[in-house]
Amino acid sequence: GNSVTQMEGPVTLSEEAFLTINCTYTATGYPSLFWYVQYPGEGLQLLLKATKADDKGSNKGFEATYRKETTSFHLEKGSVQVSDSAVYFCALRNYGGATNKLIFGTGTLLAVQP
Amino acid sequence: EPEVTQTPSHQVTQMGQEVILRCVPISNHLYFYWYRQILGQKVEFLVSFYNNEISEKSEIFDDQFSVERPDGSNFTLKIRSTKLEDSAMYFCASQTEGDYGYTFGSGTRLTVV
Numbered sequence: 001g002n003s004v005t006q007m008e009g010p011v012t013l014s015e016e017a018f019l020t021i022n023c024t025y026t027a028t029g030y031p032s033l034f035w036y037v038q039y040p041g042e043g044l045q046l047l048l049k050a051t052k053a054d055d056k057g058s059n060k061g062f063e064a065t066y067r068k069e070t071t072s073f074h075l076e077k078g079s080v081q082v083s084d085s086a087v088y089f090c091a092l093r094n095y096g097g098a099t100n101k102l103i104f105g106t107g108t109l110l111a112v113q114p
Numbered sequence: 115e116p117e118v119t120q121t122p123s124h125q126v127t128q129m130g131q132e133v134i135l136r137c138v139p140i141s142n143h144l145y146f147y148w149y150r151q152i153l154g155q156k157v158e159f160l161v162s163f164y165n166n167e168i169s170e171k172s173e174i175f176d177d178q179f180s181v182e183r184p185d186g187s188n189f190t191l192k193i194r195s196t197k198l199e200d201s202a203m204y205f206c207a208s209q210t211e212g213d214y215g216y217t218f219g220s221g222t223r224l225t226v227v
Contacts, residue, residue, distance in 0.1 A: 036218075043118075043205060043220035044157070089157060100145055100209065101170060102216070104157040 002027045006090045006105035013080055013112050021075040021108045023064075023090035031092040033057075033066050033073040034102070038087045047075075047088070080112045116140040120206050120219035127196055127226055135191045135222045137206030145209040146189045147216065148181065150174070150202040157205070163189065196226045 007022040025031065035047040035057070048057030053068035062077045073090060090105040119138040127133045139146050148160040161171040163181055180192045189208075193200055203223050207216040 041220075043120075044207075044218040046216070091157075101147070101159040101162060101172075102149075102157075103159070106156045 002094050002103050004090050004092055004103055004105035006108055009109035011110050015114050016079045019077040019080045021088055023073045025071050025092050027094050029094045031094045034091045035075050036089040082112045082114055085112045118206055118208055118217050118219035120222050124223045129226055130195050133193050133196055135204050137189045139189055139208030143208035143210045147207040148191045149205045152202045198226050201226045
């Protein structure tokens, strides 16, 4: 079946530190991969996406590369800010069947300290 | 920027009561979804809705749940007889044709007591 595994949090970093949040997936077919972010008290916002192998999604300084050989989609940012504190969700959508549903990981809480 | 609006933001209900969660999707979107997140757990798919009918539902979406798009703008999730384990954050989302991502609402926190 389809599933997403992401590293457990919380991840606590100092401002300007390098961030990596690991995400690996299991899927049949050819999934699209996503990172969503949930700021405190808000809904889920699409942060970035990649639709095929070797694609790199990027937004707001965050990047993730779709690695088919390692079934991974790790989220990175070179220099985090306090305003990046949020919960980050890795997700996939598999176009192998007639479904548009997203399958989410458990979420990783990022806390950035000044 | 267009938004998906959910009301109420927080609802407290007694076990066994019916509850209706409301969502106003983005107006030109065609696909509609409900997801839920039990506190501390993953976000789980409940149901998708297209062309005025359910296109897919999960095992969670049993006979106690129903969805409706009564007037072409609202999209509702009804839970007929709430249980304690229905306490969760419920997210509505909508999507347009050919779009890879959804737009999610900010969620309704349902607390069953």
